[in-house]
Amino acid sequence: MTRDDCLALDLDDPFARKRDFFALPDGLIYLDGNSLGALPKGVAARVGRAVEEEWGADLITSWNKHGWFTLPGRLGDRIGSLIGAQPGTVVVADTISVNLFKLVAAALQLRPGRRVILSDTGNFPTDLYIAEGVLGMTGGHELKLVAPEAVEAAIDETVALVMLTEVDYATGRRHDMKSITAKAHAAGALMLWDLAHSAGAIPVDLVGADADFAVGCTYKYLNGGPGAPAFLYVRKDLQDAIVSPLSGWWGHAKPFAFSTGYQPAIGITRQQCGTQAMLSMIALDAALDAYNGVCMQSLYAKGQALARVFIDEVERRCSSYSLELAGPRDPARRGSQVSFRCPEGYAVMQALIAHGVVGDFRAPDKIRFGLTPLYTRFVDAFDAAVIIERVMAERLWDDPRFKARSAVT
Numbered sequence: 001m002t003r004d005d006c007l008a009l010d011l012d013d014p015f016a017r018k019r020d021f022f023a024l025p026d027g028l029i030y031l032d033g034n035s036l037g038a039l040p041k042g043v044a045a046r047v048g049r050a051v052e053e054e055w056g057a058d059l060i061t062s063w064n065k066h067g068w069f070t071l072p073g074r075l076g077d078r079i080g081s082l083i084g085a086q087p088g089t090v091v092v093a094d095t096i097s098v099n100l101f102k103l104v105a106a107a108l109q110l111r112p113g114r115r116v117i118l119s120d121t122g123n124f125p126t127d128l129y130i131a132e133g134v135l136g137m138t139g140g141h142e143l144k145l146v147a148p149e150a151v152e153a154a155i156d157e158t159v160a161l162v163m164l165t166e167v168d169y170a171t172g173r174r175h176d177m178k179s180i181t182a183k184a185h186a187a188g189a190l191m192l193w194d195l196a197h198s199a200g201a202i203p204v205d206l207v208g209a210d211a212d213f214a215v216g217c218t219y220k221y222l223n224g225g226p227g228a229p230a231f232l233y234v235r236k237d238l239q240d241a242i243v244s245p246l247s248g249w250w251g252h253a254k255p256f257a258f259s260t261g262y263q264p265a266i267g268i269t270r271q272q273c274g275t276q277a278m279l280s281m282i283a284l285d286a287a288l289d290a291y292n293g294v295c296m297q298s299l300y301a302k303g304q305a306l307a308r309v310f311i312d313e314v315e316r317r318c319s320s321y322s323l324e325l326a327g328p329r330d331p332a333r334r335g336s337q338v339s340f341r342c343p344e345g346y347a348v349m350q351a352l353i354a355h356g357v358v359g360d361f362r363a364p365d366k367i368r369f370g371l372t373p374l375y376t377r378f379v380d381a382f383d384a385a386v387i388i389e390r391v392m393a394e395r396l397w398d399d400p401r402f403k404a405r406s407a408v409t
């Protein structure tokens with residue numbers, strides 16, 4: 001593969017025009033859209049209008065006049081169309097952590113008599129921390145962690161809920177949603193999927209997989225901005241069987257009746273809790289326009305092709321340095337990000353950032369690159385590999401200024 005081959009692939013790329021949708025700084029190779037998606041150009045003007053015209057001029061009438069109150073559900077439907085969920089089964093609200101709390105608690109209520117929440121050791125820590133928090137309140141339950149490859153075999157009749165992240169945040173390894181969900185159901189357990197590294201990156205079919213619950217965030221591949229609200233999915237026939245433990249007024253059947261007792265709304269609305277950050281919701285609404293007309297299968301195919309170029313080039317150029325692919329080589333078993341194990345990973349990533357390639361570092365030893373297919377070009381993957389080679393060959397990372405750790409890595 002030459003740089004010219006990559007330029008030719010970019011000319012053929014059906015998503016090439018999508019890059020214009022984003023405000024990416026010139027000269028920067030941004031491979032961290034799996035952690036904070038790039039800024040879609042339309043967001044600033046849309047949020048500016050919301051601030052000046054909606055908040056500034058129309059003030060409180062905007063809850064009705066500009067549809068603020070119904071925005072969480074409408075955004076849920078927009079995201080639902082990207083993850084194989086029917087209208088009315090996804091709502092945008094809160095954070096992944098908060099949404100997990102609601103759904104883990106609900107799942108345990110639906111399976112009284114079963115003691116175990118099953119997850120894997122590769123799950124994102126907050127998912128496990130939240131499960132621990134729920135267990136601390138219920139008493140008598142247990143969080144069981146097994147290796148990712150051992151999950152299916154560990155599902156038995158003691159399990160109330162199988163809780164997994166489809167695409168591993170650190171390595172990109174992808175679980176088989178359909179097969180694990182079927183196994184959970186066969187054992188009478190419920191299934192919750194975290195789609196943080198799936199939504200907007202790879203095709204997801206929640207209905208096809210028969211998932212019970214799902215959560216995900218919107219600031220990664222969906223480009224909603226820092227701290228953008230998360231989403232949650234509840235299968236249609238379970239929606240009215242569960243009640244949120246965070247039984248706030250936005251999930252009440254009649255929030256503006258101001259009655260003293262809690263009565264949950266019908267459907268997914270009952271998973272809302274309290275007043276949402278409207279400016280963030282509006283930013284997300286504008287950001288999701290980037291996905292208009294996008295076929296997730298084709299986008300996935302581009303992501304896999306990008307990863308192939310990137311892995312091949314890095315491995316070809318860096319075979320004599322300690323850099324080793326983490327996670328599966330088989331594209332079918334990987335999401336849209338690539339990580340390498342690297343003993344001096346933190347310093348290497350800081351040096352890469354100083355040389356114009358932005359990825360991130362995940363302890364203890366992984367440098368991680370998100371190949372967001374909507375705006376990453378083949379030539380970016382190629383040029384990034386060239387710079388990685390230079391940083392390794394010239395030991396540019398071996399510099400005290402790249403070794404002092406910041407709070408966010």
Ligand SMILES: *Cc1c(COP(=O)(O)O)cnc(C)c1O
Pocket residue numbers: 095096097098123124126127165169194196197217230
């Ligand atoms: C990014 C991420 C989160 C983040 O959770 P928040 O509560 O939204 O901060 C949770 N789970 C996974 C798997 C993630 O990748």
